[in-house]
Amino acid sequence: MRVCPVIKPNGERCRGIVGATSDYCPAHDPARKDARRRAASKAARSKPDARIKGVKGQLQDLADRVLSGELERADAAVVSLADPERQATGA
Numbered sequence: 001m002r003v004c005p006v007i008k009p010n011g012e013r014c015r016g017i018v019g020a021t022s023d024y025c026p027a028h029d030p031a032r033k034d035a036r037r038r039a040a041s042k043a044a045r046s047k048p049d050a051r052i053k054g055v056k057g058q059l060q061d062l063a064d065r066v067l068s069g070e071l072e073r074a075d076a077a078v079v080s081l082a083d084p085e086r087q088a089t090g091a
């Protein structure tokens with residue numbers, strides 16, 4: 001088993017295990033930099049703000065459907081309890 005050759009800023013050698021297709025561990029593999037950057041920008045896009053807006057939209061949709069009689073009220077209550085955003089805010 002090979003070990004990653006990268007020396008970290010603190011002077012320690014990286015102990016990442018090198019895969020069969022690279023000379024570096026997954027964290028330092030130059031070929032994976034692009035994938036990591038894509039993952040990071042994807043995370044940046046899914047900001048809590050957007051997520052909360054999505055939840056609000058879902059709750060509004062839920063309320064509309066309950067009011068229109070499409071959903072049983074009990075079902076709507078269960079969905080609301082399963083919603084972590086709602087629990088976090090205590091709303």
Ligand SMILES: [Zn+2]
Pocket residue numbers: 004005006014015016024025026027028
């Ligand atoms: Zn490494």
